[in-house]
Amino acid sequence: MFDRLRSAISSVTTAVSHRTLDVGDVDEFLLEFEMGLLESDVAQEVAEDLTKKVKDAVVGQKIPRSNDAGDYVKGILKDSIKQAMSEAPQVDIIQMIKERKSAGGIFTIVFLGINGTGKTTTIAKVAKLLKDKGFSVVIACADTYRAGAIEQLTEHANRLSIKAITQRYGADPAAVARDAVLYAQSHRIDVVLIDTAGRMQTSKNLMEEMGKIVRVVKPDIKIFVGDALAGNDAVSQAKEFSQYTGFDAAILTKADADAKGGSALSIVHVSHKPIIFLGVGQDYDSLVPFDVDRFISTIFQ
Numbered sequence: 380m381f382d383r384l385r386s387a388i389s390s391v392t393t394a395v396s397h398r399t400l401d402v403g404d405v406d407e408f409l410l411e412f413e414m415g416l417l418e419s420d421v422a423q424e425v426a427e428d429l430t431k432k433v434k435d436a437v438v439g440q441k442i443p444r445s446n447d448a449g450d451y452v453k454g455i456l457k458d459s460i461k462q463a464m465s466e467a468p469q470v471d472i473i474q475m476i477k478e479r480k481s482a483g484g485i486f487t488i489v490f491l492g493i494n495g496t497g498k499t500t501t502i503a504k505v506a507k508l509l510k511d512k513g514f515s516v517v518i519a520c521a522d523t524y525r526a527g528a529i530e531q532l533t534e535h536a537n538r539l540s541i542k543a544i545t546q547r548y549g550a551d552p553a554a555v556a557r558d559a560v561l562y563a564q565s566h567r568i569d570v571v572l573i574d575t576a577g578r579m580q581t582s583k584n585l586m587e588e589m590g591k592i593v594r595v596v597k598p599d600i601k602i603f604v605g606d607a608l609a610g611n612d613a614v615s616q617a618k619e620f621s622q623y624t625g626f627d628a629a630i631l632t633k634a635d636a637d638a639k640g641g642s643a644l645s646i647v648h649v650s651h652k653p654i655i656f657l658g659v660g661q662d663y664d665s666l667v668p669f670d671v672d673r674f675i676s677t678i679f680q
């Protein structure tokens with residue numbers, strides 16, 4: 380996982396620790412470093428920011444040919460990446476749900492993201508996680524557009540012995556979401572998970588559709604689901620959803636197959652929202668909390 384980002388970082392530290400640097404050297408290896416970040420799916424603005432921080436730290440300083448210099452630069456990089464990742468607010472859905480439950484209320488989550496990212500599987504994984512934590516869950520199949528979406532989600536729900544609320548294709552997604560909330564109220568269910576259509580990530584329709592769901596069910600949080608393998612596409616989707624519908628947190632899927640690692644950094648940077656879970660496989664238990672320190676130690680190995 381995340382090998383390429385790790386190698387971009389180690390290339391800078393190797394260059395620093397093996398040369399006495401002048402501005403020419405710095406520019407040369409920083410260009411290489413920046414290219415490495417871009418190839419690892421780090422967004423341009425983040426790559427530029429990190430490169431500038433390294434440059435400010437090393438130019439004009441006498442860097443000995445010792446490992447200490449490399450460690451010094453590594454420390455600067457680490458702090459910069461940690462700062463970039465930590466600027467988003469913390470979102471602890473388990474805690475939020477617990478608090479809502481003890482106040483006697485229902486917690487609603489809307490999932491956003493384009494098709495193929497792993498959104499349906501992720502909803503099932505979150506449902507399983509919540510069930511394992513002792514919460515009762517209902518799923519709203521509010522993607523009434525994509526052929527097969529309702530059957531796919533219903534199948535996951537059946538396997539997990541969770542109720543799925545459906546209507547016919549073409550039905551109003553907000554009506555499906557509302558049905559699920561009504562079901563939760565009458566059956567004392569703790570959490571409503573709402574799937575949405577993701578076909579129009581840039582259009583006004585999407586905004587209107589999400590706007591309606593939000594007005595009708597007033598979700599407690601909106602979670603963007605992005606595919607780590609989509610690289611920069613995932614980053615631009617995060618940007619667009621962030622702009623058009625807003626979201627509170629993100630889940631990055633297929634991190635198990637992501638050799639690059641930069642999209643996590645980029646998504647947080649463009650949305651200013653935290654990544655709360657990583658999808659790390661196809662089965663329902665392959666969902667792990669995203670941990671900034673673990674992410675940093677993986678790429679700084």
Ligand code: GDP
Nearest residue numbers: 494495496497498499500632633658659660661
């Ligand atoms: P949707 O169209 O966004 O609802 O996507 P699906 O949930 O149907 O997922 C698309 C494919 O990605 C399926 O084959 C999933 O098993 C797979 N998938 C989803 N999440 C992960 C993950 O975290 N890791 C891996 N390796 N595959 C995943």
